Amino acid sequence: MSSRLSRFLVLALVAGLATAPAAPVSRFYAAVSMTKAQKNSPTPLDSGLYLRQADGQWANFGPRILGVTSLVASPVNPATLLLASSDGVVRTTDGGKTWRKTTGWEVADVRAIVFDHANPAHAYAATAWGPLRSTDGGASWQLAQQGLSRLYCQTIIADAASGGHVLLGTEDGVYVSRDGAVTWARTAFPAVSVLRLAESAADPKLLLAGTQGRGAWLSRDGGQSWTAADPGSATANLYAAAISPHAATQLAVGGWEIGVRVSADGGRTWADRTAGLPAKNVFVLAFDPDVKGRLWASTFEEGTYYSDDLGRTWHDGGLYGAYAFDLVFLPPAP
Amino acid sequence: MVLVLMLSVGALFAREGEKGVLLSDADITRRFEERRQSVIASSIAALDPADLTKGGHYDVAACLQRGEKREAALARLAKILAVKADGNMFWMFPMVTLMMAGDQGLDDPSRARFAELWRTYWPSRGDTENHWVLYYSSLYLAAQTYPGAGPEKWFNGKSSAENMAESRSYLEHWLEVTTSFGQGEYDSPNYLEEYATGLALLSGWAQDAAFRQRAHLMLDYIFYDYAVETLDGYYGGAHSRVYPRQIIAPGLTPSMALGWLLFGFGERQPNGTVQILALSGYTPPPILERIARDRAQPYVERELKRTRWRLRNAGPESFVIGDKRTIPVYKYSYVDQDFILGSTQGGLLQPIQQQTWNLIWRTDRPAAKAANTFFGVQPYSSPLEGTMFFGADWDTVTNLIARSKADYDTPDKLPSGSPFEQVYQHGPALVALYDIPPGTRFPLVTMFFSRDLTHTEEDASGWIFAQGGPVYIAYRPFAAGEWKPNDWTGLLAHGAGGFISTDFAKWGSGHRCYVSPALKNGYVVQVAPARAFASYEAFKAAVRALPLTFSTATQPEATFTSLDGTVIHARYGATPTVNGQPVDFASWPLFESPFGHATRGSQQLEIAHGAERLLLDFTHNVRQESAVPAQP
Structure with a gap:
């Protein structure tokens, strides 16, 4: 999620969009399951994408599919979107008017999906059954398992500055590919389940990882080496990680019973910023590319909130009852 | 499709079964057809033209199939189709049943509405094996209905041809894995109906004759799997998935309803799959009823199954099929005319609803009231299990499971697998060992004592004796426990x-549990038919005299000489031995008993009764009946 923010900002700057005087330009989506109201049922009340409207309300967008976890837009065609879901990858090429599932029965439980901005025809996905790669913009997919010790993965990022450089968060640490997910090699990361990877737009070598039970980890060399980042969350399950696209010094992590923790100095020091949130269970964090310094946080079923002062105060952002998997800012609709 | 009928064998082996049931091919087929027709007739009767708020999908389908009450059926159908689509894969197969069975009776508006629904409603595929079989069997047939339809006609943007190809590819994969390595969601008294539904639809209405044949073979296959472990329709042996009501009252299961239609056991119970099967025209091969009823001699049924795919935390014992990880499940059932004692090896074999072992006995009580079962459980719940089998997150998975399986995270749960449980059975004797780490959420070993048990006695010898109908039960706990009412949290009683x-x-209500909190624990269970002893006292005396040594000081361990003289030795973490020989799990067969045989990886099942044979050969898509001379 953070990587998408970063890439979009870079693109926006390149295109001169950042100088446009208009209000927010991004399309802001939440990938959620409405689990709060799920009683005596194995399925949530609703599941899919919600699109934030100008008035701050959220409206359904796209197909209602169980287990929708993320969304990504083609770097060369904003009308082409790839949706990650339990049913597989679902693609639109007309901005959401029509959708097509582009995976077969073999693919399920897609947890994260990215385009390779340095090679826009390439896209990659992390699924609970192993990673996938596409070389035709998500129109078709191939299994991409070579070199992996275990297949489970739920987070993936692609280096915006280096085509084919992909990092995958697995149940056995972080794996790296230099050939567009054809082959993978283990990085010097602990043998722990990696729950979220984020990269910096301002400093492409800066990466942040949230893990299961081992807290946050930072890499300052594009994923070759990693160090534990925050003693205050060292044993936490961190589902959320984000780096501001405006300033590589601003980092945030969030997780179960740890709330939100932020760093304003590139990860040297961290502070608890949970006060003001209704719950300490945070699954997604996202810096807003349109409002400098705005941080979004989505709690487990207790709503989504934003802060304009790096978490010192929080404001209601809606989506009460949601179990959010991703908050996604995409370029404006064509 | 190739059908080789070497001999009409059934007539050769016609004889009277128990309770005077005639077991010739003709009699079996006639009785089945009578039941099938009665299902359809009652379905038609259920639709009331004067009250179109009543009548289910299959009632409407029956009317349309038979051309009866057509106007009322179409009016009722219009109401059904006007309801907002919901339920994902569980929405699909009722729609397809209406489309297939009712095809000749549909009118243009209903056909148009079906097409509109398939275009606009996205039914998710779900995440279990039965979900996928239902989803793809339904999608295959729905797509078959619209040949040549392009992507714009379908919810998922794929053409009819693409949907059919994807569906068939998955179903062929499922057939191959199941007939080679065993079913993942194996032997479930509940979910048997889901597999029967999907396969019945394909068997009844797939236009491709070869594919229709494969579905028919697979129906025979799963019904054999049930027939060989049933007692009057009750599904015996270990189960992959069973709900609390079903684990206590084995007669309140879809498999019992199917047992009535397929083999004539018990009374008819309302059941949608029974209706679908009846409409599909499927007729089980008569050999299956002969097997389901033949309990003249006790036998051992061994089966190889597999766990549901383990997506993470798979463990070092896991192996790979394709690119999915699983571990083998070794099923063992001892089937007697009066009881079935069945087990698996223990461990985490399925999420949520596993029953590692159980005993059922023959009963004359009505199925709706019978609680003819006895079993033990280590009530276990953890994110480790949840994340092993589900794609959910560690900190939410248990919570989300309990949204629909309310008992999952309670100490008085009855269905459960446990990584701290190891079970070994030989004949009608069973040894269970437990090594529960400190800090485990529910550090208990629970033994369920049904209200149907009589003469329960705590003997000074340490054995606890009981009688279940015509069966004597001896249970020897290795650690002390206390008696508690079942559902002691009150969760189920209060409607959760x-x-x-x-x-x-x-x-x-009225049941109780013997609950032991000892972390290092275990027990022996010895079962015997009452007919084998002069009296209950004689049984107890015989059991008291059996050699038994056990220890829970370090690794739980027991050596037990059972009533038939077999010496079973089990040590937690080690391979058990029988009469000094290690159990050979490596060569465990896919199916093996006097009634059937299948080797691992074969994709073939040979079903046998006397000299009669039925070969289900998935490699050649052949169903071959034959009779071979009886061995001297």
């Missing part, structure tokens, strides 16, 4: 869990 605890007062 929705349909799983409906009518709790009827099936859930």
